[in-house]
Amino acid sequence: MKKLFYTLIFLLLSIAPLWGAAAKIEVFPSAPYTRYIIYESLAIFWLFILSLVVIIKLKLREIARTQKLGINREEAPIPQLE
Numbered sequence: 001m002k003k004l005f006y007t008l009i010f011l012l013l014s015i016a017p018l019w020g021a022a023a024k025i026e027v028f029p030s031a032p033y034t035r036y037i038i039y040e041s042l043a044i045f046w047l048f049i050l051s052l053v054v055i056i057k058l059k060l061r062e063i064a065r066t067q068k069l070g071i072n073r074e075e076a077p078i079p080q081l082e
Contacts, residue, residue: 028035 028038
């Protein structure tokens with residue numbers, strides 16, 4: 001009984017992708033010029049993301065350096081004569 005149950009489940013799961021087979025939808029346009037523009041935009045986007053990561057890393061390194069030097073610490077107030 002258990003084998004029959006597992007066999008039926010296996011058959012249903014193996015046939016299931018055939019039921020909902022959808023038509024192929026084009027994601028990118030077929031014209032080469034517009035496809036070139038899309039790929040160029042993606043390349044510029046990833047360059048921008050990588051440059052942001054580099055800038056953030058540099059800023060964090062600068063913050064760590066100033067903390068190490070103690071520049072960010074406040075000095076004790078200077079006594080004033082009145």
